Amino acid sequence: MREKSDRLFYNVDWLLVGIFLALVVMGWFNIYSAVYDEQKSDIFNWTRLESKQMIFAVTSIVLAFSILVIDATFFTATAFYLYAGVLLLNLIVAFAGAEIKGSRSWFKFGGFSLQPAEFAKWATALALAKFMSGLAKPNMKQAMGIAIGIIALPVLIIILLQRETGVALVFAAMVIVLYREGLVPGWLLLIGLISVLAMVVGIKYHEAIAFLVLIFAGLAALRILMLRKKTFKQILISAIAVLYLGGLMFVSSKVIEKMPEHQTGRIKVWLGLDVDRATEDRFGYNTKQSLIAIGSGGLAGKGYLDGTQTKFRFVPEQETDFIFCTVGEEWGFYGSAFVVLLYSMLIVRIILRSERQRSDFTRIYGYAVASIFLFHLMVNVGMTIGILPVIGIPLPFFSYGGSSLISFTVLLFIFVKLDSQRLLILR
Amino acid sequence: MNPQDRKYFVVGFVVLAALLYTARLFYVQVVEDKYKLSASNQAFLYQTDYPPRGAIFDRNGKLLVFNQVAYDLMVVPRDMEGCDTTGLCAILNITKDEMLKRLARLSGSVEDASRDYRSHIFESQMLPELNARLQERMYKFNGFYVQSRTVRKYTYPIAAHLLGYVGEVNDAECAANPYYKSGDYIGKSGIEKGYEEYLRGKKGFQIKMRDVHNNIKGSYQNGKYDSAAVEGKDLVATLDADLQLYGEQLMQNKIGGLCAIEPATGEILALITSPTYDPNLFVGRDFSKNYVMLVKDSIGRPLFNRALMSSYPPGSTFKLMNALIGLQEGVLTPATMYPCAHGYPPLGGKPKCHPHGSPTNLYGSIATSCNSYYSYVFKSILDNRKYKSQEEGYKAWRQFVLSFGVGMEIGTDLPYENKGNVPTPEYYDKVFGKGRWKSITLTGAGLGIGQAELGVTPVQMCNIICTIANRGYYHVPHCIKTIEGDSSFVQRWTKRHYTMVTSTAAYEAVIEGMAQVMTNGTGRAVQIPGIEMCGKTGTAQNPHGDDHSVFVLFAPRVNPKIAIAVLVENAGYGAAYAAPIASLMVEKYLTGKVERKDMEQRMLESDLIHKTAGTQKKVSH
Structure with a gap:
């Protein structure tokens, strides 16, 4: 046993490594196509994005294998320090970083830039795993406040100080971790889901709110009449539910108007609300162009480097947030469904491996990793195909950018390493 | 519930989401056609080259009908948003009211105009000077473009009925023959109609690719689908x-x-x-005016x-x-x-x-x-x-x-x-x-x-x-x-x-x-x-x-x-x-x-x- 486990890549889940490599390589080829220019494309011209992304890709692959070399106890031991360090970086960037489009989240070094908010994802996952795995089981419920605090701290810094809402939203995905660990009951998630639906309905049909509330109230009254024998408590709960949902609808329809203009615009366009032409052009343009690009790919796509919508820059941000358009246009339904399948395999594999851990730390960390990937996949692809409003977050391994590629690599490979040592870690 | 069992819900959620997204992709990419249409409208520029019409000679080799260059101001009403209509009206010397009326007539009605994606001739057969003045400010006139055309010219004022005349295709002619698109010319009577297929030649088509800034980025598929215009054939009439x-x-x-x-x-x-x-009355901008004048002569009925x-x-x-x-x-x-x-x-x-x-x-x-x-x-x-x-x-x-x-x-x-x-x-x-x-x-x-x-x-x-x-x-x-x-x-x-x-x-x-x-x-x-x-x-x-x-x-x-x-x-x-x-x-x-x-x-x-x-x-x- 000992001798075997001493070997460098002992017990590594090669399926995860394989999916990772496939995504990185496909991602790079896709970036190459997205910025393709017959005259200018050049893998070794360091001012061009495809070359830069190649450096990032090579760096991240090297980094991935470096993490496999480090002993997993390093991450369990230094989790809080890494968390603190990353938070500090995020604080510094909020004051000393370069201002881009009203947000301060980037450090600039010559031709390269760094976004510490990306690092907060794995740092927070580590800290959460460390804290929660250290708790004795009965105390878990009481510790919920602290767990939420660990998640909320980077969110607050990123939203309030750096003004980068998109990146911060991903921390909401951690609710899955809390759910799995029993800190959040299922009914609460259900209420959350219904609340989000109520808000969407409220925004979309704000004229009809009163009507809906009446229907709810009517249904509740009907139920009370049918169950006449039941107690006052049930009447009270029904009344509260009606008031809560109605109130939520009303409030959300008002709040939407008070939100920053671009958020209001994106949400309204997404919900298909009546907006003037200028608003539609400004906030609906990305989604429209993205749908045209993906939709025009058809079943089998237009062929590599032959996409017209992406190559001729109809789709904005196509090498970063809207990179999935290139997949959809050039590889068609086959290609885009394959990419979705690959991500789903990655996520499900991580969940299943997490469940096999003896160590709480690895399981909690694994769930955090799966949640983050899931959130990115759903939100990023969802916005390109018009399911969700436009939220500026990258598609892991596909979107252009060193910070995100490197942090997703770190995020994934810490798990791969922890998982490979599952037989040694007993906590 | 035991927290371990919650993994089924989580995995179930992931699988459900993946299925939902795949279904949506299938709808967008395979079922729905409108995105493909939009893509080709945006990224492709369909250009038509109009060949010169064939000339007509008499039996002794005298030139009867030939071509001269004219410019048609074309309009695609749907693309007019942001057009400097005031400037355009000033150049064309028409009132804004007249312009709107003309657009409504071309598209069927005022409401139709905002959806009408077809090309129409807005002002036909302009002289080179007018064309030059338009070209200077063309970038402001969204939805308009100038198409150079050849129009008929008659050496002698004779044989109007025999030679016939050429005019813009009407809806019925478009429907009868898919070769013709709104705004094209067609022989309406006489030899021009009888020998339309020889005289018109063959339109050339090109598909150009353009980027988001409307810059031409070359031919689609290296011109695989392009065709060159073929000039109309010259005819020798039996006429003396x-x-x-x-x-x-x-x-x-x-x-x-x-x-x-x-x-x-x-x-x-x-x-x-x-x-x-x-026959020269039926050429140029006064076509309609002259046509009406001739139609009104109910005794001579010159047409x-x-x-x-x-x-x-x-x-x-x-x-x-x-x-x-x-x-x-x-x-x-x-x-x-x-x-x-x-x-x-x-x-x-x-x-x-x-x-x-x-x-x-x-x-x-x-x-x-x-x-x-x-x-x-x-x-x-x-x-x-x-x-x-x-x-x-x-x-x-x-x-x-x-x-x-x-x-x-x-x-x-x-x-x-x-x-x-x-x-x-x-x-x-x-x-x-x-x-x-x-x-x-x-x-x-x-x-x-x-x-x-x-x-x-x-x-x-x-x-x-x-x-x-x-x-x-x-x-x-x-x-x-x-x-x-x-x-x-x-x-x-x-x-x-x-x-x-x-x-x-x-x-x-x-x-x-x-x-x-x-x-x-x-x-x-x-x-x-x-x-x-x-x-x-x-x-x-x-x-x-x-x-x-x-x-x-x-x-x-x-x-x-x-x-x-x-x-x-x-x-x-x-x-x-x-x-x-x-x-x-x-x-x-x-x-x-x-x-x-x-x-x-x-x-x-x-x-x-x-x-x-x-x-x-x-x-x-």
Whole structure:
């Protein structure tokens, strides 16, 4: 046993490594196509994005294998320090970083830039795993406040100080971790889901709110009449539910108007609300162009480097947030469904491996990793195909950018390493 | 619930989300087509290259129709958002109101305009100066673009009906042929319509790719789907421009039609409708204005191609036909004599006739144009014992007439031919009742002398004369000799159409009669010295007023070079107007000059349109 486990890549889940490599390589080829220019494309011209992304890709692959070399106890031991360090970086960037489009989240070094908010994802996952795995089981419920605090701290810094809402939203995905660990009951998630639906309905049909509330109230009254024998408590709960949902609808329809203009615009366009032409052009343009690009790919796509919508820059941000358009246009339904399948395999594999851990730390960390990937996949692809409003977050391994590629690599490979040592870690 | 079991919910959620996303991708990429359409509209620029239309030359190589460059201001109403309409109106010198009206008219309505993605001609055939001024500020005029086109130009102001004109395609034409797109030009009448497929050439298409800033990024798939424009083919018409011009001058201020054909080939030498118009009126920005002006002339009806489309009673010229049929059927010989008593004796002098020597033989009957002679002849054809009944006799007579190309589309290369009319037996059944009409009934009606319901167009009339000149056959009259690069085309018209009158002797007898018309008959005043000619006058009664003056003629008698039919509406005796005009035309064509200046002068100066109509005796002559 000992001798075997001493070997460098002992017990590594090669399926995860394989999916990772496939995504990185496909991602790079896709970036190459997205910025393709017959005259200018050049893998070794360091001012061009495809070359830069190649450096990032090579760096991240090297980094991935470096993490496999480090002993997993390093991450369990230094989790809080890494968390603190990353938070500090995020604080510094909020004051000393370069201002881009009203947000301060980037450090600039010559031709390269760094976004510490990306690092907060794995740092927070580590800290959460460390804290929660250290708790004795009965105390878990009481510790919920602290767990939420660990998640909320980077969110607050990123939203309030750096003004980068998109990146911060991903921390909401951690609710899955809390759910799995029993800190959040299922009914609460259900209420959350219904609340989000109520808000969407409220925004979309704000004229009809009163009507809906009446229907709810009517249904509740009907139920009370049918169950006449039941107690006052049930009447009270029904009344509260009606008031809560109605109130939520009303409030959300008002709040939407008070939100920053671009958020209001994106949400309204997404919900298909009546907006003037200028608003539609400004906030609906990305989604429209993205749908045209993906939709025009058809079943089998237009062929590599032959996409017209992406190559001729109809789709904005196509090498970063809207990179999935290139997949959809050039590889068609086959290609885009394959990419979705690959991500789903990655996520499900991580969940299943997490469940096999003896160590709480690895399981909690694994769930955090799966949640983050899931959130990115759903939100990023969802916005390109018009399911969700436009939220500026990258598609892991596909979107252009060193910070995100490197942090997703770190995020994934810490798990791969922890998982490979599952037989040694007993906590 | 045990927290371990919650993994099923989480995994279930992931799988559900993946399925939902895949389904949505399937819908967007495979089921829904609108995105593909948008993509091709955005990224592809479909360009059309319009080839120059073919030119048209006359038989002697004179250029009749050619092209000049013009600029059409095109509009795609849907793309107009943000257009500097005020600036555009100022350049075009129109009011904003006018612009909106025009857009509404192009798209159907104001509401349709915002959705209309088709190209329309907004301002047609602008001059180069105006185009230059527009181009300077074109970038401000969203939805508009300039398409350079070739427009027709006519060297001589002649042959408007024959040449036809070119105009923008209408919806029906677009629907009938997918080649045409809104805003294209198409031949609307005459040769322009008849030979549209040769003249137009083939449009070229190019698919260019463009980026989001509208910069052209090269051809789609390296031009795999592109095609080059093919120029229209040049045509050589059978027309003699000098003869056509001369004829139009002779016919001016008169209403009628004239057709001259080379009998040996069927080539139309001149095809004249009067009043006519300058074909250049139908070119350029004033097209609509001029068109309306011409349409409004309800008396002259200058747009109506009388030579081809107007069916007239042939009058006495039709006696030639009855003579031929009678001779062929053996009910008539050149020596046959019939009496005349200022009319047809069996019906008490109806149809009436004018004073002349009586009785006459065949030659005399043609020369003097005796009405009772041909009433006898017609009746004898129908009464022929070889037919079971007079109705059968009529049917046989009718078949003879049809074989001369009357009562049917003769098959020229011009659109909108009139069939003329030879009444069917069923028609008479309806008029008189089944079994209640006989040969005498129709004789009395005037079928023997080219009256009653008979209808013949000037082209058909001329074709009959060609058949006589050829002694038994005709070539389908046509107006195009050769087409550039199409050597097989000349074969198209070589077929001889033989009539049912096959006896050469019959033709020679009729020709002798026609020759006597010119030497000592009704046409002697228009005989050209030194040329043996064969003619026949006609004075066609008609329900619309004074008699039509008709004359048919071919010359020379041996080896004929030209056959001509002239009809002048409400001009009285055939010898009065139609005969001099026909004769002058023949003189001009055969000798290249006109010696009889008095006659020429009289024809050029006579004005029948603006005369006060006088009553004339309705007697065939």
